[in-house]
Amino acid sequence: MLSPAVSLPKEQRRLLRLYSGLDGKRRESLLAFAEFLWQQQEQESAQAPAEASGPSLPEDIPRPQEESVVAAMRRLTKTFPMIDRDALLDRATSLMTAHMLQGQPAAEVIDELEVLFQEHYEIYLQKNEK
Secondary structure, three states: OOOOOOOOOHHHHHHHHHHHOOOHHHHHHHHHHHHHHHHHHHHHHHHHHHHOOOOOOOOOOOOOOOOOHHHHHHHHHHHOOOOOHHHHHHHHHHHHHHHHHHOOOHHHHHHHHHHHHHHHHHHHHHHOOO
16 A cells, blocks of 8 residues: 555556556456557557568467456557557457446457457558568
8 A cells, every 4th residue: 555655646646546446357358458568669669660571470379268357458469569459459449348348248249349349450451561
């Protein structure tokens, strides 16, 4: 626990307050989303040199029989590190929300996430054809 003497920026205090008000499942989703954004930032930093050598291939990471939506996001982010995360962000967020708040079955959401990532990989390939 942070001592009262530790002064965090306003945004960090707000994030901690919001995080502490969530149940365990939503905390896991928030952390997965934060990880997704962080990986997006890392990907953007590394993307410029990688594009010079031509399009990258997806990693071969098989889908487990039992997988949570959060784990699927992590797997797909690792499978397709080359795609533009900004383009996925709105749709991926709405899919995760449909699962977390509206009860859409995880398997259906994961199927849709896989299609979404594959579609954006196709866009990536079109942009990087030589």
